[in-house]
Amino acid sequence: MTNFTTSAAFMDRFGISLPILQSPMAGVSTPEMAAAVSNAGGLGALGVGAATVTQAEQMLRQAAILTDGPININVFCHEPAVQDLARENMWLQRLAPVFHKYDANPPQKLHEIYTSFCVDADMQAMVLAQSPAVVSFHFGIPPQAVISALRAAGILLLATATSLAEARMLEAAGLDAIVAQGWEAGGHRGVFDPTAKDARLETMTLVRELVAGVELPVIAAGGLMAGSDIAQAIASGAVAAQLGTAFIACPESSADDGYRAALQANDLQTEMVSVISGRPARCLRNRFTEWAAEIDGELIPDYPIAYDAGKALNVAAKQAGEMGYGAQWAGQGAASTRAVPVADLMRLLEAELAEAK
Incomplete structure (x- = not known):
């Protein structure tokens, strides 16, 4: 030591x-x-x-x-992660209306992606x-x-x-x-x-x-x-x-355009949520965190299995022009980015x- x-x-x-x-x-x-x-x-x-x-x-x-x-x-x-097919299927059913909103279907099965x-x-x-x-x-x-x-x-x-x-x-x-x-x-x-x-x-x-x-x-x-x-x-x-x-916000970052735009929002706020990945994480307030307010935490699959669904939803939404379902992680000082x-x-x-x- x-x-x-x-x-x-x-x-x-x-x-x-x-x-x-x-x-x-x-x-x-x-x-x-x-x-x-x-x-x-x-x-x-x-x-x-x-x-x-x-x-x-x-x-x-x-x-x-x-x-x-x-x-x-x-x-x-x-x-x-501990696989729980019943919970994961319930989670996919819960997410299905959000996928359908962007003319997409949720994955048929979730995986431990990391x-x-x-x-x-x-x-x-x-x-x-x-x-x-x-x-x-x-x-x-x-x-x-x-x-x-x-x-x-x-x-x-x-x-x-x-x-x-x-x-x-x-x-x-x-x-x-x-x-x-x-x-x-x-x-x-x-x-x-x-x-x-x-x-x-x-x-x-x-x-x-x-x-x-x-x-x-x-x-x-x-x-x-x-x-x-x-x-x-x-x-x-x-x-x-x-x-x-x-x-x-630095140009060397790999943050996408939606992420960067969200950092410039006048009403920028952050939320600690688990729905995106299956573990608590602080994110810019966006469509995903707004949806999270409706969710019973016990439904969420283990990390990173839940993240498999979160990433799929982000891809589907982005293809439809909606950037608000990304994992836009940010701390409480985010309004001061340069x-x-x-x-x-x-x-x-x-x-x-x-x-x-």
Whole structure:
């Protein structure tokens, strides 16, 4: 276990010059984005939880061409889904009227579209072979043997925690740092057990609780959009800040036109919903989140089986010209996104951080 008690020590160990980490954002982050963040002195990231092994390896190789800086590879460590055909058929029936609205039919059957890193031996082998500077875990952590193998390869390890109890599990597992994901964060809530009670702690409250309760360095995440937010996180005891939504509007992002347009809406709001993927995730308010208000949560299939239906509905709606069924993940600070190249955004963040100190 490695303890970095200060922001400067953390940055030195991770090979970065700014206390800014880009959130992995599976489906939005690109090698170009990650490389630009790392080239600017931060820690760029690639979310490969939704990628095949081949796709993930290609992303890693492309990022390595674009930067000599460190890259963080993020993987999903959820419990493998439990198939429940009765529930899944009920879910498809519930969604059928929405599909029909866009002259489409729901899938006949749903599938577990993402394999958890915990049981994906091929992905584990590829990550070890490529040996990125940093690997981060979301939804939990893999078996101890996998953690030990990654550490033996010299890879630094991060993981998301939404509570002190989860943070202590990460500390016991021998990780290098903890990403404290506050309730304001966009995208999937990183809770280890989605059926357990969630305290829904705000980012700075969670940071202070983890700093007081564990010895590992803490990285703040959730609702952070500007250099002043990074300064507040560090003042609260974090060694760095992880920003995700702040990068979505950048041209290096793979967000589609509907996603980008939604970020510019005058009445922009976010909602925490489970209907899109089967796990709680913060999304821009759109057609899908409006429909979610009618749904009994117990009907929703396991993650990521439910996501199979969500993605199919998004495709059907987009083909009919409706962009409001996408997984438009975004944190509560989404109204403050800046549509500038990553390099420019990093310069802005650095200047704002310096001014706020």
